[in-house]
Amino acid sequence: DTEVTQTPKHLVMGMTNKKSLKCEQHMGHRAMYWYKQKAKKPPELMFVYSYEKLSINESVPSRFSPECPNSSLLNLHLHALQPEDSALYLCASSLQRDKPREQYFGPGTRLTVT
Amino acid sequence: AQTVTQSQPEMSVQEAETVTLSCTYDTSESNYYLFWYKQPPSRQMILVIRQEAYKQQNATENRFSVNFQKAAKSFSLKISDSQLGDTAMYFCAFTNAGGTSYGKLTFGQGTILTVHP
Numbered sequence: 001d002t003e004v005t006q007t008p009k010h011l012v013m014g015m016t017n018k019k020s021l022k023c024e025q026h027m028g029h030r031a032m033y034w035y036k037q038k039a040k041k042p043p044e045l046m047f048v049y050s051y052e053k054l055s056i057n058e059s060v061p062s063r064f065s066p067e068c069p070n071s072s073l074l075n076l077h078l079h080a081l082q083p084e085d086s087a088l089y090l091c092a093s094s095l096q097r098d099k100p101r102e103q104y105f106g107p108g109t110r111l112t113v114t
Numbered sequence: 115a116q117t118v119t120q121s122q123p124e125m126s127v128q129e130a131e132t133v134t135l136s137c138t139y140d141t142s143e144s145n146y147y148l149f150w151y152k153q154p155p156s157r158q159m160i161l162v163i164r165q166e167a168y169k170q171q172n173a174t175e176n177r178f179s180v181n182f183q184k185a186a187k188s189f190s191l192k193i194s195d196s197q198l199g200d201t202a203m204y205f206c207a208f209t210n211a212g213g214t215s216y217g218k219l220t221f222g223q224g225t226i227l228t229v230h231p
Contacts, residue, residue, distance in 0.1 A: 031217050033217070040203070040224070040226070041223070041224070042205055042221035042222065042223060042224055043159075043219075043221060045218060045219070048217055048218070050217070055217075056217075056218070090159065094217065096217075101147065101164070102147075102149055102161045102164055103161075103219060104161070105151075105158060105159040105160070106158070107157070107158040108158070
């Protein structure tokens with residue numbers, strides 16, 4: 001089963017709201033990723049978790065806060081976002097960070113900040 | 115730093131015909147992986163094909179095949195017998211095989227492929 005699930009599919013939030021995105025995989029992968037994707041552009045890496053520890057933060061603003069409660073679950077907590085943060089947020093996983101093979105992507109959460 | 119270049123922003127093909135998407139990359143590493151990902155409109159990004167740099171044989175997956183030219187740093191995707199469901203944005207991507215790879219995927223800018231009936 002090569003499935004990564006993400007909830008919710010769509011999210012509309014105001015600039016003062018706090019919300020969270022959720023990502024889950026049950027493939028035994030030990031590396032998980034958050035990407036941001038604007039329309040007709042490639043995904044931009046935000047965070048990498050390896051064995052539940054944050055290993056890469058691509059200078060992402062602190063209004064985005066990742067969390068990895070266990071090896072199957074990855075959250076992205078959102079607070080005080082700006083309209084320019086509206087995008088498709090993709091989660092991905094791979095077997096291990098330092099033995100890179102393909103990454104498997106979830107369907108994404110389409111976020112609109114009003 | 116690695117870079118990936120897709121020089122064709124958009125392409126179109128008739129159903130049942132063959133189309134080739136281009137990708138070039140730049141790296142000083144000797145061992146790495148290359149991928150083609152497909153992202154249909156408003157749908158999930160899925161892996162189409164993978165190539166390991168130390169393997170000289172070109173990867174194939176059903177109607178999809180690659181032409182991997184390591185010396186030229188070229189990695190093109192050929193789609194045979196194109197189908198309407200192949201309409202999507204295609205991304206070429208690169209990652210190092212070890213060392214300081216950090217699991218990062220470097221993507222090209224993408225090629226929008228439209229298959230016409």
